[in-house]
Amino acid sequence: MPLSDPGRRELLHLRDIQLRGWQREDGLFDIEAHLLDRKAYDFENDDRGVMKAGEPLHGMWIRLTIRDDMEIVACEASSDHTPYALCPGAAPNFARLAGLRIGPGFNRAVNERVGGVLGCTHLREVLAQMATVAFQTLYPIRARKEREEAARIAAAGGTPPQRKPALLGTCIAYAPDSPVTLARWPWLRSA
Structure with missing residues (x-):
């Protein structure tokens, strides 16, 4: 069901975020995000000069490689488009997320490792959505393992928790x- 008619309006900003969950051959999982920001009008940027309507202001990628227990094994980030020349310098810092577990306290832990001047606001914001995609990606795998464990316990005469x-x-x-x-x-x- 679509939203109600908003009336006449003018588009100013477009943000597109793609999120994907992958199972790798080695048994790990990749959760990837691509963020793309564009304006619907021309404007002046201090570092890049005149930005034309539709030209990417932000074009960023981030990948979390995780185990099935939701622990981050590796994190890689890159930026194709940024408003300032120094912005891509934040990308390598996201490797600091390795060792974190996606779950309660994840956003706080992310901010401790790549918050403020250590990271990039846009990449940090998409990480919360990536955590949800990680749960969605791994849910059927984790649920199957729980069912198999319960069946194994029941077959041995025990009561599954x-x-x-x-x-x-x-x-x-x-x-x-x-x-x-x-x-x-x-x-x-x-x-």
């Missing part, structure tokens, strides 16, 4: 009492 689902309470569909939640995790009815 019933951990509180990480998704519980994160949105309307996963409210503790929603029909989606209760159908997916029926054991929560008695918890």
